[in-house]
Amino acid sequence: xxxxxxxxxxxxxxxxxxxxxxxxxxxxxxxxGIAKGTVYLYFRDKQRLFQAVVRxxxxxxxxxxxxxxxxxxxxxxxxxxxxxxxxxxxxxRVRSIVRLLVAESGRFPHLAEIYHQEIVVPGMRAMRQAxxxxxxxxxxxxxxxxxxxxxxxxxxxxxLVWQLLFADSHPLDLETYMKAHMEFVLGSLERVRA
Amino acid sequence: xxxxxxxxxxxxxxxxxxxxxxxxxxxxxxxxGIAKGTVYLYFRDKQRLFQAVVRxxxxxxxxxxxxxxxxxxxxxxxxxxxxxxxxxxxxxRVRSIVRLLVAESGRFPHLAEIYHQEIVVPGMRAMRQAxxxxxxxxxxxxxxxxxxxxxxxxxxxxxLVWQLLFADSHPLDLETYMKAHMEFVLGSLERVRA
Amino acid sequence: xxxxxxxxxxxxxxxxxxxxxxxxxxxxxxxxGIAKGTVYLYFRDKQRLFQAVVRxxxxxxxxxxxxxxxxxxxxxxxxxxxxxxxxxxxxxRVRSIVRLLVAESGRFPHLAEIYHQEIVVPGMRAMRQAxxxxxxxxxxxxxxxxxxxxxxxxxxxxxLVWQLLFADSHPLDLETYMKAHMEFVLGSLERVRA
Amino acid sequence: xxxxxxxxxxxxxxxxxxxxxxxxxxxxxxxxGIAKGTVYLYFRDKQRLFQAVVRxxxxxxxxxxxxxxxxxxxxxxxxxxxxxxxxxxxxxRVRSIVRLLVAESGRFPHLAEIYHQEIVVPGMRAMRQAxxxxxxxxxxxxxxxxxxxxxxxxxxxxxLVWQLLFADSHPLDLETYMKAHMEFVLGSLERVRA
DNA sequence: CATGAATGAGTGTTCATTCAT
DNA sequence: GATGAATGAACACTCATTCAT
Numbered sequence: 122x123x124x125x126x127x128x129x130x131x132x133x134x135x136x137x138x139x140x141x142x143x144x145x146x147x148x149x150x151x152x153x154g155i156a157k158g159t160v161y162l163y164f165r166d167k168q169r170l171f172q173a174v175v176r177x178x179x180x181x182x183x184x185x186x187x188x189x190x191x192x193x194x195x196x197x198x199x200x201x202x203x204x205x206x207x208x209x210x211x212x213x214r215v216r217s218i219v220r221l222l223v224a225e226s227g228r229f230p231h232l233a234e235i236y237h238q239e240i241v242v243p244g245m246r247a248m249r250q251a252x253x254x255x256x257x258x259x260x261x262x263x264x265x266x267x268x269x270x271x272x273x274x275x276x277x278x279x280x281l282v283w284q285l286l287f288a289d290s291h292p293l294d295l296e297t298y299m300k301a302h303m304e305f306v307l308g309s310l311e312r313v314r315a
Numbered sequence: 316x317x318x319x320x321x322x323x324x325x326x327x328x329x330x331x332x333x334x335x336x337x338x339x340x341x342x343x344x345x346x347x348g349i350a351k352g353t354v355y356l357y358f359r360d361k362q363r364l365f366q367a368v369v370r371x372x373x374x375x376x377x378x379x380x381x382x383x384x385x386x387x388x389x390x391x392x393x394x395x396x397x398x399x400x401x402x403x404x405x406x407x408r409v410r411s412i413v414r415l416l417v418a419e420s421g422r423f424p425h426l427a428e429i430y431h432q433e434i435v436v437p438g439m440r441a442m443r444q445a446x447x448x449x450x451x452x453x454x455x456x457x458x459x460x461x462x463x464x465x466x467x468x469x470x471x472x473x474x475l476v477w478q479l480l481f482a483d484s485h486p487l488d489l490e491t492y493m494k495a496h497m498e499f500v501l502g503s504l505e506r507v508r509a
Numbered sequence: 510x511x512x513x514x515x516x517x518x519x520x521x522x523x524x525x526x527x528x529x530x531x532x533x534x535x536x537x538x539x540x541x542g543i544a545k546g547t548v549y550l551y552f553r554d555k556q557r558l559f560q561a562v563v564r565x566x567x568x569x570x571x572x573x574x575x576x577x578x579x580x581x582x583x584x585x586x587x588x589x590x591x592x593x594x595x596x597x598x599x600x601x602r603v604r605s606i607v608r609l610l611v612a613e614s615g616r617f618p619h620l621a622e623i624y625h626q627e628i629v630v631p632g633m634r635a636m637r638q639a640x641x642x643x644x645x646x647x648x649x650x651x652x653x654x655x656x657x658x659x660x661x662x663x664x665x666x667x668x669l670v671w672q673l674l675f676a677d678s679h680p681l682d683l684e685t686y687m688k689a690h691m692e693f694v695l696g697s698l699e700r701v702r703a
Numbered sequence: 704x705x706x707x708x709x710x711x712x713x714x715x716x717x718x719x720x721x722x723x724x725x726x727x728x729x730x731x732x733x734x735x736g737i738a739k740g741t742v743y744l745y746f747r748d749k750q751r752l753f754q755a756v757v758r759x760x761x762x763x764x765x766x767x768x769x770x771x772x773x774x775x776x777x778x779x780x781x782x783x784x785x786x787x788x789x790x791x792x793x794x795x796r797v798r799s800i801v802r803l804l805v806a807e808s809g810r811f812p813h814l815a816e817i818y819h820q821e822i823v824v825p826g827m828r829a830m831r832q833a834x835x836x837x838x839x840x841x842x843x844x845x846x847x848x849x850x851x852x853x854x855x856x857x858x859x860x861x862x863l864v865w866q867l868l869f870a871d872s873h874p875l876d877l878e879t880y881m882k883a884h885m886e887f888v889l890g891s892l893e894r895v896r897a
Numbered sequence: 898c899a900t901g902a903a904t905g906a907g908t909g910t911t912c913a914t915t916c917a918t
Numbered sequence: 919g920a921t922g923a924a925t926g927a928a929c930a931c932t933c934a935t936t937c938a939t
Contacts, residue, residue: 145909147909158911220421237480271474272495282417297459308504339932350899350900351901530722550903660858677812689847693854698890728912737920741921744919
């Protein structure tokens with residue numbers, strides 16, 4: 122289905138640019154270089170097109186990316202966060218997905234659910250494993266971060282949302298921000314500090 | 316303008332429930348208990364109504380809330396975060412505003428800008444002051460958190476977004492989460508640790 | 510609801526001319542001299558408009574027309590048939606209704622049902638009464654026509670259908686036809702014949 | 704053209720079920736087990752397909768059926784009516800044709816004309832001959848039924864229309880109805896009666 | 898000020914028809 | 919001949935906006 126892929130790509134751009142309601146099937150078709158009716162050969166209606174678009178953006182083997190990184194726990198945590206900045210915060214597509222999910226999760230509740238299962242849960246599992254290993258090894262002190270690995274990752278999400286809202290007027294120096302984030306996180310996790 | 320306030324209140328509910336595009340002026344009028352035409356006596360068009368709604372939701376004296384809290388720096392930081400959970404994360408109205416801002420910041424870029432000025436900047440200033448005082452006092456170690464006070468607050472934003480996306484299927488235990496957040500933050504900031 | 514009546518009148522013309530599917534709401538609006546959207550202020554959708562049109566065409570007090578005609582049974586029968594030719598066969602509106610009912614009874618089964626109750630049943634009751642009286646009086650011989658008064662009326666329906674199908678190419682001389690119909694019916698009913 | 708016949712058969716079912724406008728070429732193709740484009744190899748467009756369908760349903764040698772039935776005039780009349788109930792009223796295909804003709808004769812006036820020539824005229828001729836023979840023989844009294852043989856047949860048409868409109872809610876006992884019809888007709892035609 | 902009937906441009910969706918394979 | 923993907927005109931229906939009352 123080459124056509125289907127083209128339509129999904131075009132639809133993603135239009136939905137990302139305008140949101141679900143304001144997106145025009147006409148624009149999707151034009152963007153894909155096809156006639157409006159053709160869209161309906163591949164997707165029954167606008168809702169299914171939207172859902173297909175969002176589902177299609179889920180990385181197929183996301184868990185692989187975050188699993189079994191080698192190195193000392195601190196390095197693993199750093200590497201996970203690095204990956205997150207590289208693949209999530211800096212990735213405009215991903216930012217658009219987050220925007221769409223936030224905007225439309227009221228209308229399409231199960232889409233958020235899918236992302237929870239496919240992205241959030243594996244991501245949290247990986248981070249939790251790294252933290253647990255650090256504590257077992259004695260490198261990290263005991264803390265509730267194990268229960269809420271989200272807390273460790275939160276600054277990356279904030280950066281993402283910041284870019285969504287303020288990229289134009291108040292862009293974030295992501296490089297420096299990321300380093301500060303890592304330093305802050307390790308500062309809280311690591312047992313010994315100068 | 317009592318009437319105007321009623322319209323704004325009604326419009327907020329409708330916009331919050333459906334987003335800008337899907338919101339119906341008809342619903343706003345019905346919600347306000349007036350005729351549809353009356354809305355147009357107070358607002359030139361839907362765009363201005365929306366902007367007025369969002370602007371209207373900015374707390375008038377927000378900076379007061381976050382300024383000059385008494386106590387030791389650690390207590391100030393904790394108090395600031397507490398306030399954030401109380402007034403932001405747990406407040407459904409605020410969650411809706413964030414959702415609207417994320418969803419519509421593409422269409423209304425200056426709205427995000429307003430919130431940056433009125434909310435984000437004062438909030439960051441307060442947090443930065445508390446951190447700076449802690450470092451001056453020697454209670455907090457030196458860190459880049461001063462440059463990016465967002466990092467300290469980030470877990471609260473994550474909690475807010477989490478509630479937006481997963482409140483139904485995977486609600487967060489906010490009380491415990493907040494405590495973990497504070498412990499994590501102080502763990503990173505404070506100089507001495509057992 | 511003056512407007513509603515105008516729309517119903519316009520809609521009847523359009524539906525009668527083209528049938529349900531081929532009728533265009535645009536044409537209804539144009540025929541009524543209003544904007545398309547206005548139609549939807551009075552009727553939720555095309556289906557309800559159609560049903561309202563058809564229901565609206567049912568004579569309010571049809572049963573009155575056919576009840577208690579004075580005179581000898583043969584005269585009553587003749588009068589009933591006369592009325593049928595005047596009000597049904599010769600009436601273009603009624604012909605259109607019959608066409609619509611035949612055409613769309615598959616799509617709107619309850620419309621036929623309504624006409625059965627409101628028109629067919631009262632009409633048959635009147636004719637049956639006249640026949641019964643004739644038999645009681647000894648003017649009419651006993652026959653199964655009592656069980657099926659439709660048979661007595663059938664030639665009028667045939668004339669109606671004939672006009673629908675062949676009015677242009679092979680119009681019926683209704684005056685003569687009606688007389689032949691009456692003579693034929695009385696010829697079968699009346700006991701004594703020269 | 705075996706293929707053409709299959710398409711015509713499929714198209715008849717679809718047109719009969721939904722009427723001209725609501726019929727979908729897609730459904731015709733699916734019903735015929737072929738691709739949609741194939742329909743257009745055999746018929747230039749939907750209109751011609753419809754016309755071909757309706758024309759195709761005219762019995763090739765209908766006049767043969769109704770001509771030169773042996774027996775006494777009363778028997779011939781009865782036989783003609785019997786045939787009509789058997790082949791017309793009870794035949795669902797024929798009922799569908801009548802419905803289509805009534806519904807679409809506005810759009811396709813010449814189709815009614817064809818049926819007039821091929822079916823109505825021969826049918827009326829046969830009935831008229833039977834009546835004329837009965838009068839010549841002295842079995843039937845003189846009447847205008849000769850001029851309007853439709854009158855004799857009308858109850859059968861009424862039964863057909865009745866089935867179209869009320870088959871589900873108020874079905875007709877066709878057997879009894881037909882006998883009443885015949886009795887009524889002969890009662891009017893025959894010279895001598897008890 | 899307030900109303901709500903009226904408007905008509907705009908949108909999602911359908912479907913007869915075409916045509917490259 | 920046969921296919922079925924592609925087209926795009928057309929239609930039902932919506933809704934922001936206007937305005938006479």
